Amino acid sequence: MDKFIPLSVPKLKGKELEYVTNAIETEWVSTGGAYINEFEKNIAKYLNIENAVACQSGTAGLHLALRLCEVKYGDEVIVPTLTFIAAVNPVKYLGAEPIFMDCDDTLNMDLDKLEEFCEKECYLTEKGLINKKTKKIIKALVVVHVFGNMVNMEKIMNIANKYKLKVVEDATEALGTYCTEGKYKSKFAGTIGDFGVYSFNGNKIITTGGGGMLVGKNIDLVLKAKYLSTQAKDDQLYYNHSEIGYNYRMTNIQAALGVAQLERLEEFIQIKTKNYSLYKSKIKNIEGLSLLDFNQNCRSNYWFYSLVINKEKYGLNRDELLKKLSEKKIQTRPIWGLIHKQKPYVNSQSYKIEKANYYLEKIINIPCSTNLSKEEVLMVIKALTNLKLSI
Missing domain, CATH: 3.90.1150.10 (Aspartate Aminotransferase, domain 1)
Incomplete structure (x- = not known):
């Protein structure tokens, strides 16, 4: 009988059982607990950034990132067509519309076509980039590092800066990938745009079973993401809320897995x-x-x-x-x-x-x-x- 060879399954031979057992024995199993904070701290250290926010999924992280880019109903967001649908659905969550771009021979977004679209199919105003066809503002760009292969972020950022676009890096497949030359040498995928998002789904390079992580350039906005991910709670005692939030926080059990996985x-x-x-x-x-x-x-x-x-x-x-x-x-x-x-x-x-x-x-x-x-x-x-x- 032939041996079954799976496509992509996790390797859980480190300290996963030890850390998860500890989380259970201390009875911190939900969205509070030391492992969540440790996982965030360790990811931030690995990526050479200030802070990170652990989420229930990469999709949740993308949703938060687009909201913090101020994408709202009636806006538009440029996205790739060759990607997992989770990179695109959060655009719709916010009432915005996607504009789909082709890929190049790396499977990543075709940046020549992106630039051509912005130049020929849009016009720039004080309010932002306007789509000639729809007359709507194009607020942001979601760029996916497909299969861990890094997009040319120098070109992406040049285009984004020229056309006043916020950049969300979907690095859900690219944890550990980094530039080795150019302006962003030594910068990790996910840490160059306005926001970056990672996924720890079961088939990712490290896993928490499910879960994600959001990072960003603006520390205040990263902290705002954490606030929104915990139902926008203004205080821990009286449960007052000034904004609409989400139940997007990672659990301590998931984070315990993540801490062990990140070590390897x-x-x-x-x-x-x-x-x-x-x-x-x-x-x-x-x-x-x-x-x-x-x-x-x-x-x-x-x-x-x-x-x-x-x-x-x-x-x-x-x-x-x-x-x-x-x-x-x-x-x-x-x-x-x-x-x-x-x-x-x-x-x-x-x-x-x-x-x-x-x-x-x-x-x-x-x-x-x-x-x-x-x-x-x-x-x-x-x-x-x-x-x-x-x-």
């Missing part, structure tokens, strides 16, 4: 990098398959690996390969369905979507867990090779 983040990145290199060296010998590169101007966390399929040369298309690998108990997945084609967004504005359509049909993600062994990588390579030979 750099080790996990080393494993991810090593396995990617092994895949890369072997897949290049299989005609019709290639592994998508990561940007060379950053140290990526190598979260997910993207296998590009050329059906004419390999003999199988995306869906056929997914099925064949599943039969061999190797779990893979296609990239997300493009968001501008999803039912809630079919009437939203999009701009020159081309490459996203191309890559949607060409890419699957292959096993990349932090506990993936060399033997398992070679088993995946063998399966890919044998499928090619059998056609």
Whole structure:
């Protein structure tokens, strides 16, 4: 019987049980407790920033970030179409509308098209950037570091500054990725824009089961995010509230997991990098398959690996390969369905979507867990090779 190789599962072999047990034994299991504060402090130290706010999810963090960017009903926000839908839904939570951008060959937002859109399809006023088509203000830009591959943040910030756009970095897949050259050398993904958001979902490079973290340049706004995440409570005794808040605080049990996982983040990145290199060296010998590169101007966390399929040369298309690998108990997945084609967004504005359509049909993600062994990588390579030979 073939061994099952999952796509991406966590590695919980550190102090997770010790810390979670401590949280339970001390009976601090909800949205108060020492581990929440410790997790925030440790993340901030790792990222070389002042403060961080632990949330129930990356989605909650994105919602808070957009609210603090003053996105409101009737505004517009530029977003990528090639991403997980959680990067876009918070725009709608606030009554705003998304404008969808194409991807480039890294799967990240096409910054040339972004700049072209701002220049040709909009005009700048004292109030901000106005969309010629809708006459609405474009308030912010959500940029996603897809699969841990860092966007060119120097270009993003230049565009944002020129056109008066707030920048929310969706770094939910990119904890540990940082620039290695240029203006933002040594700056981590998520720490360059106005706000950055991380996710600790079960398949992320470190996990709390569920959960997220929000960071930002303006310390007062970061503290405001914490205030809003705890139901905008003005005092702890009489429960007075001056604003509408949310139940978005991370639990102490989740944070206990996070503290233990963060201790091993750099080790996990080393494993991810090593396995990617092994895949890369072997897949290049299989005609019709290639592994998508990561940007060379950053140290990526190598979260997910993207296998590009050329059906004419390999003999199988995306869906056929997914099925064949599943039969061999190797779990893979296609990239997300493009968001501008999803039912809630079919009437939203999009701009020159081309490459996203191309890559949607060409890419699957292959096993990349932090506990993936060399033997398992070679088993995946063998399966890919044998499928090619059998056609």
